[in-house]
Amino acid sequence: MNGAESLVTTAIAAGTEVCFANFGTSELTLVAALDAIPGIRPVQALFEGVCTGAADGYGRMRDKPAMTLLHLGVGLSNGLANLHNAKRARTPVLNIVGEHATWHQRWDSPERTDIRGLALPVSDWVKTCESADTVSQDTADAISASLRGQVAVLIVPQDSQWGECEPQSIIRPQCAYGSMDEARVRRAAEALRSGTASLLLLGGRALRPRGLLAAARIKASTGCDILAETFAGRIERGAGLPGVDRLPYFPQQAIERLSRYQSVVLAGSRDPVATFAYRDGRSRFLRDDQAIFTIADTNHDLEEVLDFMADLVSSPGQATAPTGLEEPLNRPTVPHGRLTAETACRTLAALQPEGAIIVDEAVTSGGTYDAFSKGAPPHTLLTVTGGAIGQGMPCALGAAIACPDRPVINLQADGSAMYTVQALWTQAREGLDVTTLLCANRSYDILKIEMARSGHVPLGSAAQALTDLGSPDLDWVNMSKGMGVPAASVETSEDLARELTRALEEPGPHLIEMVLTR
């Protein structure tokens, strides 16, 4: 057995099922190992940003890592943006990156790069294998790290791939949460019970059904408010689940929303700050005189912590009773006439089937979706977490591989879609049930909004050229068909409803270009 085979064997033993790959000459021994040892499904992507974005989508849905296989520093570079998103979402991802044989690294060869240096800014865990003998342990360590919701990068030099090692040395990953900090949780519970205005701000696994239910029990017992962080990796929502609004994106609204609280309990969410700096100089949304309680870190089982806290604040027997916060089944009807961003969201909310996975990278066009879909049948919402656009299509691909029995609907901005448009081909190749609702507003609208907010109006010719996506208009039907995904273009809600219904009925991927008017 060689190092590459021990890597694959270890990964399979740890439950790895999928490898999103775009490899090169320095990784061919790893591909030979995938040939030799069945158990990992190889999924080809035509760009590394698709590999890492798909691994993010997969990991969010399965709570275990997909593997990526990337070519040296140049291949890793192309995958960095979506690893940044995965890191912000705390998604388990196992990246395997090939490296030149040890003796080759001293030479100034064309593809020599500082792989570790490239990986560090977007990763939680980075290691380079020292020999074939350590590959199994290193792989197990990488998987263990990833299972804590981390992006792991294991760099495997060629001589560690092809070197011989002992077959019995396969290591199984270990990953267990540490004990919760009960005193900390009790202090936070006390604050919520104190009768002053308080907020429970949810993030990470607090937005799964168990966490949401615990949060709803806490709210029902203490009268606190609950909110979700703005950029949540995954939210379970819809009829029957406690509904949680997300903290607004723009600073003024977020600060206003948070200003009323004396205490804020962070449950898997970060201390909320603005995405961008503005000239007023205020980054943090909370004030120094607001009391902050953090009840768990990444080493804790957040759902267990929330259950414990709910038990602390509520009466026995309330654990299984309805909290009264469950959303009723309540969805809009399909509207009529020309499509706008709002009627597109409304149509989706009207028709999305139970169990749908909604991947939202619609940026400005998706602004009303959350409200329309609150009472839709239960579904999962995946959003962009790190601001790196080009996340939606690959994420939808990965989610569809993770959950082949669930329909995936990708509400997708056009500008962002172009970043990783290659994902469509892999969706076609793998025959995945992904429906892309392409919001063709032909503009980087968010930038126009931000320029107006900063007082730069009207736009000059440079700003116009750099925010406008027309001239020529992208023809999404042709592009999609060119990559093997059947496509249609619609301009009214009725047509969207018809095409969406058809797409959801037919197996395989579809793209619907929604030409939006303002």
Added chain:
Amino acid sequence: MNGAESLVTTAIAAGTEVCFANFGTSELTLVAALDAIPGIRPVQALFEGVCTGAADGYGRMRDKPAMTLLHLGVGLSNGLANLHNAKRARTPVLNIVGEHATWHQRWDSPERTDIRGLALPVSDWVKTCESADTVSQDTADAISASLRGQVAVLIVPQDSQWGECEPQSIIRPQCAYGSMDEARVRRAAEALRSGTASLLLLGGRALRPRGLLAAARIKASTGCDILAETFAGRIERGAGLPGVDRLPYFPQQAIERLSRYQSVVLAGSRDPVATFAYRDGRSRFLRDDQAIFTIADTNHDLEEVLDFMADLVSSPGQATAPTGLEEPLNRPTVPHGRLTAETACRTLAALQPEGAIIVDEAVTSGGTYDAFSKGAPPHTLLTVTGGAIGQGMPCALGAAIACPDRPVINLQADGSAMYTVQALWTQAREGLDVTTLLCANRSYDILKIEMARSGHVPLGSAAQALTDLGSPDLDWVNMSKGMGVPAASVETSEDLARELTRALEEPGPHLIEMVLTR
């Protein structure tokens, strides 16, 4: 005047004419400055790898930097692979990357990244502005660095963009070569004249007409051989210019080719090493017992050095006489029948017009192009220098912006094309005379070759899935039309000849999908 305006003013004063951009909220003050101060053409790209690849192509043709404008670390990440190629090509590139306002950087905001850490592995020069007052000096320093054939990254925090500074503080870049090391050049000349087998290995600016002519004079006087490095950023070639073969790619052939020499003079080329490590453990192509002479470093004017050396070894008066090494005008005829990689290259060589800029990212399909086009009318050849694929289409775009009066022909592999396919849209938007000859072999053929070379034959199902680009076949005509570039698909040399002739006659970009048989 604010910092952003001083940046733009300094860049214009230094001759910057173009900005390949994809910006975000943290760069909007820079875009407002582009609006306020005319002089830099803003070119929108729909992915940052297109921006940096275009800047590479532009810089190779103009010997001065284009500017890129990129959004924080996530935007820079997407541009890293083509910056790696630019660095290897020693192309002048000026990258402007926005950064959060200084006070915002301490917060764990969604797009916070270590921009400097991301830039370092692919850059020669990286700096972060400290205030608006230093922006002009920093910009001038960045441009000076780039003019030495370097990739420069200037990180500009928002408060350095919007802060006020003195308008009179605009700094002009300084860049001058140092004096050559005459003694070193004399020693190398001595070795070439010694009568033993010797080689002059050319790279960088040695492959421009002046360098080539000097090299030909040196060969004519000393009997040395001349070769070009394998991955040359830019080669001037064709009828009337001294023809130079490139060092073969595969180690066995390169080592064999170089084994005969007792002395090797490196003129702008690197000590040649294998791109990848193989199990035999040999990376460097030259042996320790071969004498190596390096006649210039990046601080020297290589063309002047070669002229000086040619004068040293030749008799007076020979400087303007023909060397006898000039290629005669001699091109193949258009072949007949089904297209193969070879007949595609032959057809191109038969028809390419004088002054064409050929961007070759055809990988395996382009293998015979060099030989067929040796005696074609004078032309420029740009190749992939750093092994990061996705270079061809953006490079062609940048070259076309740099040289609007010259036809650009991009001989392009399909797998590599998919990496930065978004470049087609910018080619259409800017109406550029780029003809893409798309080599549709529907396979990462180089990987199949390398797997066979390593003994991994036949391919198993994983290797097959990860090297095959069919299922579904990419339809390049639809994809190209979808981005606004007229396209046709051809299967015979005759059809290729007809479509290529038409594409070269019509203004604006075209794509010709060449369906290749084996």
